[in-house]
Amino acid sequence: xxxxxxxxxxxxxxxxxxxxxxxxxxxxxxxxxxxxxxxxxxxxxxxxxxxxxxxxxxxxxxxxxxxxxxxxxxxxxxxxxxxxxxxxxxxxxxxxxxxxxxxxxxxxxxxxxxxxxxxxxxxxxxxxxxxxxxxxxxxxxxxxxxxxxxxxxxxxxxxxxxxxxxxxxxxxxxxxxxx
Amino acid sequence: xxxxxxxxxxxxxxxxxxxxxxxxxxxxxxxxxxxxxxxxxxxxxxxxxxxxxxxxxxxxxxxxxxxxxxxxxxxxxxxxxxxxxxxxxxxxxxxxxxxxxxxxxxxxxxxxxxxxxxxxxxxxxxxxxxxxxxxxxxxxxxxxxxxxxxxxxxxxxxxxxx
Numbered sequence: 001x002x003x004x005x006x007x008x009x010x011x012x013x014x015x016x017x018x019x020x021x022x023x024x025x026x027x028x029x030x031x032x033x034x035x036x037x038x039x040x041x042x043x044x045x046x047x048x049x050x051x052x053x054x055x056x057x058x059x060x061x062x063x064x065x066x067x068x069x070x071x072x073x074x075x076x077x078x079x080x081x082x083x084x085x086x087x088x089x090x091x092x093x094x095x096x097x098x099x100x101x102x103x104x105x106x107x108x109x110x111x112x113x114x115x116x117x118x119x120x121x122x123x124x125x126x127x128x129x130x131x132x133x134x135x136x137x138x139x140x141x142x143x144x145x146x147x148x149x150x151x152x153x154x155x156x157x158x159x160x161x162x163x164x165x166x167x168x169x170x171x172x173x174x175x176x177x178x179x
Numbered sequence: 180x181x182x183x184x185x186x187x188x189x190x191x192x193x194x195x196x197x198x199x200x201x202x203x204x205x206x207x208x209x210x211x212x213x214x215x216x217x218x219x220x221x222x223x224x225x226x227x228x229x230x231x232x233x234x235x236x237x238x239x240x241x242x243x244x245x246x247x248x249x250x251x252x253x254x255x256x257x258x259x260x261x262x263x264x265x266x267x268x269x270x271x272x273x274x275x276x277x278x279x280x281x282x283x284x285x286x287x288x289x290x291x292x293x294x295x296x297x298x299x300x301x302x303x304x305x306x307x308x309x310x311x312x313x314x315x316x317x318x319x320x321x322x323x324x325x326x327x328x329x330x331x332x333x334x335x336x337x338x339x340x341x
Contacts, residue, residue, distance in 0.1 A: 049210030049330065051232040051248075071212040073319050075236070075330045084317045086328040109322050156234045156248030157271050165234035165248040167210070 038145060038175040046077035047153065048087050049167040054158075064095045070164055074108070081140075085110050093122060100124050106132075114139030120150065128152030128166075134174060141176070148172020202309065202336035205243035207235040209313075210330040211251070225257040231327070235270075238332070247272050253282070264291060276302030278337070280310065289318035289329065297337055304339060311335015 052070030059066075067090075074085045091104020102122025109115050120132035129151040137144035148171050156165040213231025220227075230252045237245035253266020263285045270278040278300045284293020296310030315331040322328065 047236065049208075049234050049236060051210075051212040051234065071322055071326065071328055072233070073210050073317050073328045073330050075208050075210050075317070084319045084330075086319045086322045088322045107322065109320050111318065111320050113320065154234055154236050154246040156246050157273055157275060159232050159248040159250040159269065159271050163232055165232060167234060167236050 038143075039178050041146075041173040041175045042079065044077075044079060044082070044146065044148065044170070044172040044174050046074050046079075046082050047167055047169050048072055048074045049154075049165075050087060050089065051159075051163065051165045052089075053162060054164040055162065062097060065092070066094070067092050068104070068164060070166075075167075081110065082108075089120075091120070100127070102130065105135075110140075112139060114141050116141040116144050126151075128155065128168075132170075132172070137176075143177040144174060145176075146172050146174025148174075202338050203243050204241050204334075204336045205311070206238045206241040206332070206334040207244040207247075208238055208330050209233055209235050209244075209249060209333050210317075210328075211249070212326065212328050213251075214326055215255070216325075223258075225255075227255045229253055229255060229266075229327070235333070238334075241334075243337070244270070244333070251282070261285065262287060262291065264293065268295065272303070274302065276300070276304050278304045278307050282313065284313065286315075288327075289315055291315050295333065300339070304337075306340040307337050308340070309335065309337040 050070040050072030052068060055067050057065040069090055071086065071088045074082050074087060077083045085108045087106055087108050089104055089106040091102060093102035100122065103120065105117060105119050107115055107117050115138050116134060117136040118132045119135045120130050122130040131147065131149050133147040134144045150168045150170045152166055153169045154167040159165060211231040211233030213229055215227045215229040218226040218228065232250045235244040235247045235249065248271045249268055251266055251268035253264055255262065255264050265283040268280040268282065270280060278297050280295045281298050282293060282295035284291050286292055292312070292314040294310060295313055297307040300307035311334050313331045313333040315329055317330045319328050
């Protein structure tokens with residue numbers, strides 16, 4: 001009986017030992033899947049209006065390459081912690097032979113001096129739209145995670161040469177580590 | 180009889196003029212980014228000039244200023260603890276026509292309020308008059324030294340005589 005069980009991989013001792021390993025692995029996997037202890041994801045929806053400089057390295061029918069440095073304020077947000085945060089974005093973009101590429105970073109600062117930083121990627125085929133993800137946070141924003149999208153809701157005629165004025169609506173889901 | 184006709188004609192003309200200069204109401208949020216240069220600063224008196232650019236986003240159904248860009252320059256004074264602001268703005272519509280505003284107000288940074296009135300216009304805004312009230316509602320922290328960011332609500336009505 002014992003020998004037969006061992007041949008079939010049913011040795012109680014073997015099973016007890018390996019079940020513990022397997023169970024341990026499943027628990028570890030579960031922990032790995034959920035990541036560090038994060039609070040439940042929260043929806044985020046805000047509008048940020050900015051103005052700033054737009055500089056062209058190249059501007060022709062075939063190739064446009066530009067850089068932006070724009071600043072503004074979050075004027076409307078579903079989460080009060082984001083309201084009135086100041087924002088500054090650095091980015092580069094190009095449109096070469098019909099192919100659009102854009103990427104950059106935006107930093108947000110709240111009234112306590114805490115910041116969060118996101119990296120964005122512009123849509124290749126929809127001007128004024130793109131996706132982004134949080135990459136860094138300090139203070140209350142330390143460990144922030146989240147991804148989302150943005151689209152331009154207003155784009156004014158430049159009030160002065162070499163400047164840019166626009167408002168973006170930003171939507172996402174984000175989470176912060178449990179304290 | 181002649182006087183009655185004259186009065187009637189006058190009333191008709193008045194009615195035509197009134198409809199020609201119909202008020203266009205607006206209610207918008209103006210967010211801006213700018214720089215300030217301090218001329219002098221002490222406990223007794225501070226004077227600075229500022230320059231900011233931004234954009235309007237309409238609030239609710241009054242869409243008039245939605246997407247208009249704006250550039251303002253002005254002077255801030257704090258004398259005997261009382262802060263006042265004054266200056267002018269150029270508002271540019273999507274077609275490239277502009278409205279020139281002069282403004283004045285008072286209050287602490289991030290919470291000041293006042294009025295802004297149209298004094299000139301180009302293109303579709305030639306002959307513009309009217310204006311409205313503004314109130315800053317963002318006590319925001321500057322992201323870089325010498326800069327400021329904020330938003331204000333501006334509501335009122337413009338009239339164009341054409």
